[in-house]
Amino acid sequence: MPEIDVADAKQRIADEVRRLHPRLIEMSHTIHQNPEILFEEHKAAELLTNELDEQGFTVERGVAGLDTAFVATYGSGKPVVAFLAEYDALPKIGHACGHNLIATWGVGAGIAFRRALPDFEGTIKVIGTPGEEGGGGKVIMANAHIFDGLDAAIMMHPRDHTYLDRGSLARTVFNIEFFGKSAHASSAPERGISALDAMLHVFFSINAFRQHMPPNTRIHGVINHGGEAANVVPDYTDARFLVRAKEQEDLELLRQRFRNIVEAAALATGCSMKIHEGISYESRVCNSALVETFGENVTALGLGYDEPPAGGGVGSSDIGNVSRIVPTIHPYLQICDPGVGGHTPEFEQAAGSARADDLTATGAQLLAWTAADVMFRPELRERLRDTFREQLGYEPRSNA
Numbered sequence: 001m002p003e004i005d006v007a008d009a010k011q012r013i014a015d016e017v018r019r020l021h022p023r024l025i026e027m028s029h030t031i032h033q034n035p036e037i038l039f040e041e042h043k044a045a046e047l048l049t050n051e052l053d054e055q056g057f058t059v060e061r062g063v064a065g066l067d068t069a070f071v072a073t074y075g076s077g078k079p080v081v082a083f084l085a086e087y088d089a090l091p092k093i094g095h096a097c098g099h100n101l102i103a104t105w106g107v108g109a110g111i112a113f114r115r116a117l118p119d120f121e122g123t124i125k126v127i128g129t130p131g132e133e134g135g136g137g138k139v140i141m142a143n144a145h146i147f148d149g150l151d152a153a154i155m156m157h158p159r160d161h162t163y164l165d166r167g168s169l170a171r172t173v174f175n176i177e178f179f180g181k182s183a184h185a186s187s188a189p190e191r192g193i194s195a196l197d198a199m200l201h202v203f204f205s206i207n208a209f210r211q212h213m214p215p216n217t218r219i220h221g222v223i224n225h226g227g228e229a230a231n232v233v234p235d236y237t238d239a240r241f242l243v244r245a246k247e248q249e250d251l252e253l254l255r256q257r258f259r260n261i262v263e264a265a266a267l268a269t270g271c272s273m274k275i276h277e278g279i280s281y282e283s284r285v286c287n288s289a290l291v292e293t294f295g296e297n298v299t300a301l302g303l304g305y306d307e308p309p310a311g312g313g314v315g316s317s318d319i320g321n322v323s324r325i326v327p328t329i330h331p332y333l334q335i336c337d338p339g340v341g342g343h344t345p346e347f348e349q350a351a352g353s354a355r356a357d358d359l360t361a362t363g364a365q366l367l368a369w370t371a372a373d374v375m376f377r378p379e380l381r382e383r384l385r386d387t388f389r390e391q392l393g394y395e396p397r398s399n400a
C-alpha cells in the first residue's frame, strides 16, 4: 500500500464532496421534509442506510436493540474513525434542531472519504444514532459497546454561530407520580387527599432550593396531569422534570435533593408517590487535540469561528456519554444569523434554507478532512489518546 499524503487525501476528498453536493442537498431536504421523532426515524434510517449500502458500506441495521440505529462500515482493521449521524426531529416543530444536517454531514463525510480513498488502510464507520432529543440513543448504544475501540468519534451540529467546542450539562430525567384520594371538594373535602397539593409542594420546594443551587445547574419541569375537575379532590398527578448540572458531582447533589423533595411532599400531604429516573446524559468532554485539528481545518477552508460565551446557552446531549468513552468532537457550524435559537420555527426554516444547502458540502468536507488527519497521522492518534487520558483520567475504551 502506497503511503497516503494527507494533503493529497484532503484534495481528493474535496473533489468528491463537490461531486456529491447535489445529492447531499436532496438527502438533507428529504429528511427535513419528513420529520420523525425519537425512535420513529424509519424513513430517515432507510434513506441513509440505502445510500451507504449503494456506496459500498457494509450496513448493520437495528443495532443495540434500536430499530432505527445503524452501523455502516468500510475497510478493515485499525485505525477506526466514525462519523456520527443524528436524524430525529422534535414533536410539532419538525427539524428545529437541524438534525437533517447532522445526518447529511456524517453520511456525506463517510461516502466522500470512501470514494476519494477507496483503498486506505483502516476503517471508516458511519454510526446512525437515533433519539437524541430525549431518547438517549447514544447512551443505549454506548452501553451496547458500539463506540468501543474508535480512534475518534466525529460529528457536528448546526447553530447560529460556529464554535469549535462548547460544553454541555449533564442531565437526568425524572417522572414523578402522586397518588391521593378523591372526594367532593366542597361537600366532603376532609375525606380527600390531594395529589395536586403534593405536586405543588414539589414546585415550591424546588423554587426555594433554587436560590441555593450550585452555579451552572438547572431544574425545570411540567405537570402532565394536574387533576380532572375543580370540584373533585385530585387523586392523581404526574410530572416530568429535567435536572441538569455542569459538574457530575453537582448532578449527584441535585438528584438526591430532588428525591428528598418528592418524598417530603408525599409525607407532608399524605400521598403515596413513585419516582422513575430515566436515562442520564453525561456532560461533554470534547478531546482538545481533536478540537484543535478540526479548528485547523475550519481555518484551512477559509471559515471563521467564534469563542463561545463564558456561561449559559447550553443544553445537554447524549454525545456527552460518547465523549467519555473515546476521543470525540461535537463542534457547531453556523447556518443562520446570530440570535436564531435552536428548537424554534425560525431554526426549522434555517435547517432547510439555501444557506444550509450550501453548507451540506462544507460540513461533510470538514468532518472528512478531520477524519483524514486522524487516519493518516499516527502521531495525532497518539496525541488524541494522551489528551483523552489527561482530560478524563483513564484510557479510552478499547474493544479488546
Ligand SMILES: [Zn+2]
Residues within 6 Å of the ligand: 097, 133, 342, 343
Ligand atoms: Zn435539540
Ligand SMILES: [Zn+2]
Residues within 6 Å of the ligand: 097, 098, 099, 132, 157
Ligand atoms: Zn440537536
